[in-house]
Amino acid sequence: MKNSTAIEFRQVNKWFGKLHVLRDFSLKIDPGEVVVVCGPSGSGKSTLIRCVNRLEPIQSGEIIVLGESITQPGVNLSSLRARVGIVFQSFNLFPHMTALENIMLAPVKVRGLTRDEAEKTARALLERVGIPEKANNYPANLSGGQQQRVAIARALAMQPAIMLFDEPTSALDPEMINEVLDVMTDLAKEGMTMIVITHEMGFAKRVARRIVFMDEGQVIEEGGPDSFFDAPKFDRTRQFLSKILSH
Amino acid sequence: MLDFGVVLSNFKFLIVQGFLGVGSFGGGTLRLAIPAIVLGFLLGIFIGLARLANVAWIRFPATIYVEFFRGVPLVMVIFWFWFIIPQLLQLPIPEYGVALTAFVIFEAAYFGEIVRAGVQSVPRGQAEAATAVGLRGSQTLRFVVLPQALRNMIPSLVTQIIVLFKDTSLASIIGYVDLTKAAQIVNNREIRPFELYLFIAVVYWICTYSMSRYARRLERRLAHA
Ligand SMILES: Nc1ncnc2c1ncn2[C@@H]1O[C@H](COP(=O)(O)OP(=O)(O)OP(=O)(O)O)[C@@H](O)[C@H]1O
Ligand SMILES: [Mg+2]
Numbered sequence: 280m281k282n283s284t285a286i287e288f289r290q291v292n293k294w295f296g297k298l299h300v301l302r303d304f305s306l307k308i309d310p311g312e313v314v315v316v317c318g319p320s321g322s323g324k325s326t327l328i329r330c331v332n333r334l335e336p337i338q339s340g341e342i343i344v345l346g347e348s349i350t351q352p353g354v355n356l357s358s359l360r361a362r363v364g365i366v367f368q369s370f371n372l373f374p375h376m377t378a379l380e381n382i383m384l385a386p387v388k389v390r391g392l393t394r395d396e397a398e399k400t401a402r403a404l405l406e407r408v409g410i411p412e413k414a415n416n417y418p419a420n421l422s423g424g425q426q427q428r429v430a431i432a433r434a435l436a437m438q439p440a441i442m443l444f445d446e447p448t449s450a451l452d453p454e455m456i457n458e459v460l461d462v463m464t465d466l467a468k469e470g471m472t473m474i475v476i477t478h479e480m481g482f483a484k485r486v487a488r489r490i491v492f493m494d495e496g497q498v499i500e501e502g503g504p505d506s507f508f509d510a511p512k513f514d515r516t517r518q519f520l521s522k523i524l525s526h
Numbered sequence: 527m528l529d530f531g532v533v534l535s536n537f538k539f540l541i542v543q544g545f546l547g548v549g550s551f552g553g554g555t556l557r558l559a560i561p562a563i564v565l566g567f568l569l570g571i572f573i574g575l576a577r578l579a580n581v582a583w584i585r586f587p588a589t590i591y592v593e594f595f596r597g598v599p600l601v602m603v604i605f606w607f608w609f610i611i612p613q614l615l616q617l618p619i620p621e622y623g624v625a626l627t628a629f630v631i632f633e634a635a636y637f638g639e640i641v642r643a644g645v646q647s648v649p650r651g652q653a654e655a656a657t658a659v660g661l662r663g664s665q666t667l668r669f670v671v672l673p674q675a676l677r678n679m680i681p682s683l684v685t686q687i688i689v690l691f692k693d694t695s696l697a698s699i700i701g702y703v704d705l706t707k708a709a710q711i712v713n714n715r716e717i718r719p720f721e722l723y724l725f726i727a728v729v730y731w732i733c734t735y736s737m738s739r740y741a742r743r744l745e746r747r748l749a750h751a
Binding site: 332334357358360361364365367369371372373374375384385388389430433434436437 | 649651652654655656657658659660661662665669670673674677748
């Protein structure tokens, strides 16, 4: 790809009514880069990534995804969303469809694959996230970790260039967290561009190229894992880190 | 003494004509109830979805429609269509047409509310996840939201269908010969009210009871647990 930037936020401002959630937010993310975003509750992390595939509109500024401004009118939202996958904290699998059907839906309806092609891809993806034997299970019959892995497979089925993760492990029991983080680590190694909101600092240290600490809709501090954890520059970062690392 | 001979000797009139409404005969409970349920529900889907529209000029008329028809008695709606519409259109409308129109329009308000509640019972994350994988709004509705909404709607939908089914007896006030009216006609001749009205009560009950049994089975089949 010719663009040297995968995602760029330029002076983004976002309000919910009177609440100013993103304030002149600026950030550049390179292709293949893994960026972990952390910050206190309500600081605007979820809102930030939801703006990248236009689940939320912004009021001013610009967001450029894969060389194309997505905040102009007339953007093809369907093709944008195919290139940007998102994984939610609460999985949001479709409960009336099996794991396989969850993964096949968008490839058939949006990409126009035949059912056979889509099923082949879906089975390969289930293999990749480590649960090929669960293809015909409904979400109610999957553990949280398995559901989240199906959700990742569902997003990957659209062959996105970018993956966004919104606290993908915070609804999981501790013993299931690693199975999901492992899948994400593999994705990162394969060169996927990723924004990951998480408080799993072990994952951040191992996988992230950069860590962004945000508060009140702004970047407070950013840096590589070494400098970020060992020598944070700002008090607010230090306080935050001591809070989440202490338990 | 009870003598159910009166039922047997009028069985064909009561069941084939009054209940089923088959043949060239102009009445029938089922002939009215089935299309009223199907059409009322289809109209109800549009009204329910319109109530949830983001755009005020779609939402507003739907709200007025629902609030209005839920606020007036069904008998009155039937009378309007019986007396007023033929005058406005300057042409006679048969009882069947009047009754069917009145039921569809009236019941759509109730079905609309059921559809609205059903759609709202689907968590927001569902539509969001569908949007996020690239589905258009209509695809999200059709493949993700409505199937789940429909399942959640089954209990209240069945209650409403049962109410509607029994309410078709109100069509007899404009001379439509449904099961109730047929029993009344026979009774005027034979004076056997107890046997006749007990019999039609049993017919109504068998129908409504099988509906709720079927609904329970359907609910169980659609629960993916
Ligand atoms: N749809 C919405 N309407 C109104 N306010 C909202 C909406 N979504 C989020 N907010 C508010 O915007 C602020 C930022 O929310 P956001 O979900 O982005 O925070 P967050 O950093 O992801 O927090 P958490 O760690 O708790 O998930 C919060 O104050 C929240 O209450
Ligand atoms: Mg959040």
